[in-house]
Amino acid sequence: MNATERCCDSLRAATGLSYAVLGGRANTLWAAYLNTINANGKAVIFPSIMCLSPVMTAQCAGAVPVFCDVKLSDATLSPESLDILLNMLKGKIAVVFAVDIYGNRCAIDDIDAVCCKYQVPVIEDAAQAFGVPQMGRHAQGCLLSFGHTKQIDCGLGGAFLTNDESVAERMRGQLREVKSINKDQLTRLSENYRRVYYALEELDSIAGEAGRFFSAMFHCYSDLLFRNAAEADWERIADLIEKFPSELLLRRNLVETYEHLLSGKYGATSLMHDVKESSPWRFSFMVPKERRAALIASLRAKGIDASSWYPAIHRWFSKEKSPAGCPNADVVAQQVVNLWVDKKDPNYAERVAAMVVENLARPEEGPSG
Numbered sequence: 001m002n003a004t005e006r007c008c009d010s011l012r013a014a015t016g017l018s019y020a021v022l023g024g025r026a027n028t029l030w031a032a033y034l035n036t037i038n039a040n041g042k043a044v045i046f047p048s049i050m051c052l053s054p055v056m057t058a059q060c061a062g063a064v065p066v067f068c069d070v071k072l073s074d075a076t077l078s079p080e081s082l083d084i085l086l087n088m089l090k091g092k093i094a095v096v097f098a099v100d101i102y103g104n105r106c107a108i109d110d111i112d113a114v115c116c117k118y119q120v121p122v123i124e125d126a127a128q129a130f131g132v133p134q135m136g137r138h139a140q141g142c143l144l145s146f147g148h149t150k151q152i153d154c155g156l157g158g159a160f161l162t163n164d165e166s167v168a169e170r171m172r173g174q175l176r177e178v179k180s181i182n183k184d185q186l187t188r189l190s191e192n193y194r195r196v197y198y199a200l201e202e203l204d205s206i207a208g209e210a211g212r213f214f215s216a217m218f219h220c221y222s223d224l225l226f227r228n229a230a231e232a233d234w235e236r237i238a239d240l241i242e243k244f245p246s247e248l249l250l251r252r253n254l255v256e257t258y259e260h261l262l263s264g265k266y267g268a269t270s271l272m273h274d275v276k277e278s279s280p281w282r283f284s285f286m287v288p289k290e291r292r293a294a295l296i297a298s299l300r301a302k303g304i305d306a307s308s309w310y311p312a313i314h315r316w317f318s319k320e321k322s323p324a325g326c327p328n329a330d331v332v333a334q335q336v337v338n339l340w341v342d343k344k345d346p347n348y349a350e351r352v353a354a355m356v357v358e359n360l361a362r363p364e365e366g367p368s369g
Contacts, residue, residue, distance in 0.1 A: 024227025026158030048329035100129030157232030
């Protein structure tokens with residue numbers, strides 16, 4: 001059995017879905033799916049808290065991104081907000097993109113029930129939650145990524161799982177057209193993307209609405225989204241999939257330690273739910289917004305990995321792209337802090353949690369003078 005067959009067998013076993021389609025990136029597969037269902041000119045519903053790349057990919061496929069609010073408890077797509085949005089946009093929606101964010105599985109049963117009511121398909125993006133129980137079930141398809149920072153991190157590679165044989169076959173036909181791209185050009189483009197993204201994110205936090213410049217530039221970066229499956233290291237991906245249960249146990253143990261030491265301390269509120277049913281990407285929690293920047297800066301100064309991903313991306317688009325509003329996403333974007341959970345040091349979480357508590361316990365510094 002070769003590496004791609006090993007991957008497909010492991011993924012079918014993990015999801016319970018019958019057909020596996022492999023690609024150079026998850027976004028390559030997402031684009032193939034959108035072309036398969038003829039999403040051009042139609043709306044695709046996204047949660048406002050997520051990675052921007054799938055939104056860019058939908059735009060490249062000619063679809064119109066529309067943003068839905070999230071739950072404050074775990075930052076996943078809100079079924080109640082989705083119901084309101086689908087009712088507002090009846091007959092205009094191609095698909096709902098339900099994201100498992102920070103390692104939390106979205107309320108896929110409730111989301112699927114809402115989508116069935118309006119006869120709209122749902123795709124579960126499990127790129128940040130590889131290994132959650134029953135991932136992909138109750139959705140038309142499940143999208144997985146083996147790219148940078150994911151639980152299975154091989155730089156490249158993605159998979160789409162489905163029970164619909166015709167969808168799988170049509171997607172494979174789409175993927176035959178994907179060509180390999182010059183690696184030097186891709187490296188330069190990737191570095192430029194990161195610089196522009198973070199510069200615009202900073203500008204947006206200062207001046208507001210600066211992210212709209214980025215939403216108009218997505219075609220410049222389309223080569224980053226579409227990669228040939230042959231570029232991925234499927235042997236390594238297959239090995240990491242088979243070894244992941246022990247990695248998952250480590251991640252869950254670190255999250256449980258963080259939860260025990262941080263939840264409820266000085267305004268810290270965990271975004272993780274039901275750790276034993278999750279596949280932690282980070283330990284994600286919220287702190288008072290006026291304390292977040294100083295906390296992250298303090299941790300980074302001590303060599304600790306910490307981030308404030310993700311911004312509320314509905315703000316990077318015109319207001320008509322979020323017609324029902326996304327107030328919860330705004331709160332999460334202003335308060336979320338992410339701590340890494342892939343560390344092998346058994347005392348790592350205790351040390352970092354102590355630093356967080358020490359920082360939050362300090363009186364807030366007021367303006368000088």
